[in-house]
Amino acid sequence: MTTMEQIILTKRPQGAPTLENFEFRKTNIPEPSHKEVLVETHYVSVDPYMRGRMEDTKSYVEPFKLNEVLNGGVVGKVIESNSDLFNEGDFVIGHLGWQEYSVAKENELRKVDENIAPLSSYLGVLGMPGLTAYFGMREIGKPQKGETVLVSGAAGAVGMIAGQIAKLQGAKVIGIAGSDKKIDYLINKAGFDHAINYKTTKDINQSLLELCPEGIDVYFDNVGGPISEAVYPLLNTFARIPQCGAISSYNKQEDDIGPRIHTYLIKSRVLIQGFIVGDYAPKFQEASQELGRMLQDGQLIYEETVTDGFKKIPEAFLGLFKGENLGKQLIRVKR
Known part of the structure; x- marks a missing residue:
């Protein structure tokens, strides 16, 4: 040929x-x-x-x-x-x-x-998505034991690994995804504590309030848009937001305009940091080895x-x- x-x-x-x-x-x-x-x-x-x-x-x-x-x-x-x-x-x-x-x-x-x-x-898991989850959660999110971590786009390649990494740090982890199959996977296989189907919930704001009664310490954001707008009022003091993606707006032809978030960020002294995996290239080998170890030890699926x-x-x-x-x-x- x-x-x-x-x-x-x-x-x-x-x-x-x-x-x-x-x-x-x-x-x-x-x-x-x-x-x-x-x-x-x-x-x-x-x-x-x-x-x-x-x-x-x-x-x-x-x-x-x-x-x-x-x-x-x-x-x-x-x-x-x-x-x-x-x-x-x-x-x-x-x-x-x-x-x-x-x-x-x-x-x-x-x-x-x-x-x-x-x-x-x-x-x-051992490539770009796994490394993105690892650095976003470990370097920016920095979840601590007992904190509440929310992951949007949680059933995607990055989101499911990010949530599991937070869980290994002892955090309470909640995922947001778009089908009952994905919700079932997150809770019953990936070990998330709770998950929300944003397509079927009657009120995303109320669902978040019920599952995050003590607020949100880390928001690993893959989607942006209305889901993120529901999260900002629940951010705790010194919350961290690894801003990984904004898929809700990728196909929009008009400007992606939403509520002003500055008051929430100032009031709670929130860190929001956009990042790409290439920012951490010098640490790729170290992170790859750690992800491989977690995978072999059965700590990640x-x-x-x-x-x-x-x-x-x-x-x-x-x-x-x-x-x-x-x-x-x-x-x-x-x-």
Whole structure:
């Protein structure tokens, strides 16, 4: 085989992305040069932050370019190597294209070991989502024994790990998610103390009051919007907010305008800090080892929603904004 398929961003979305924003194209499989390897794609990660990269606006990461291959986290197998660091048959992780094969420079990849953990986990609990949860909760949230921790988007890849990390610190942990299946998972498997289905609760404000009678000390925020607006009045003195995401607004075409929060922040002396996982790059190895230890010791569990087939990548991405995934959303391209 000499050709492969790749996925191109053909136009920028207006509001929620649709399949019309993507195009499948065939091209020749590239050949690696000196200190490069050819990687066969096995797993592709799709993540909410990619929606922001589809806009041509200034952000912490460059936007996707029109008529070029989209990219993200990929685990794959080295099938040709011109590098002394990698051999044919090695499994690697890197930031690669949405395509069946990629050429990568040796310094753009690192080896992963399927004997230590499943390959897919390196894109989830042992990858960017797990590290995001770890640093957001440990470095910003800093939950203490007996405190109340609230996690929005709690059944996602980041939220479920963040909540479990807080629980290991001795906190009372409450999650917010969007289906009864997710609520059941959070309470009966992930060990959350309580969880709220924001789609079926009659009054999110009242639900929070009932479950957080002593207020909220840490709010790990993945969603923003009306849910967060219900949280601010309940923040305790010196509460901490790791601001991880704001998925409620990612597809809005109009300005995302809500109540003024300054009074709450001042009154309770609240720390709210936006962050991205790359801020903590010097500590990645240490955190990865700690997450691996917690996983091996049975202190962490995780869930994956795995969709099969390269052609399904755009659909799986769009499903993120409909809440279709439980845990990490992945596409298995090669078994």
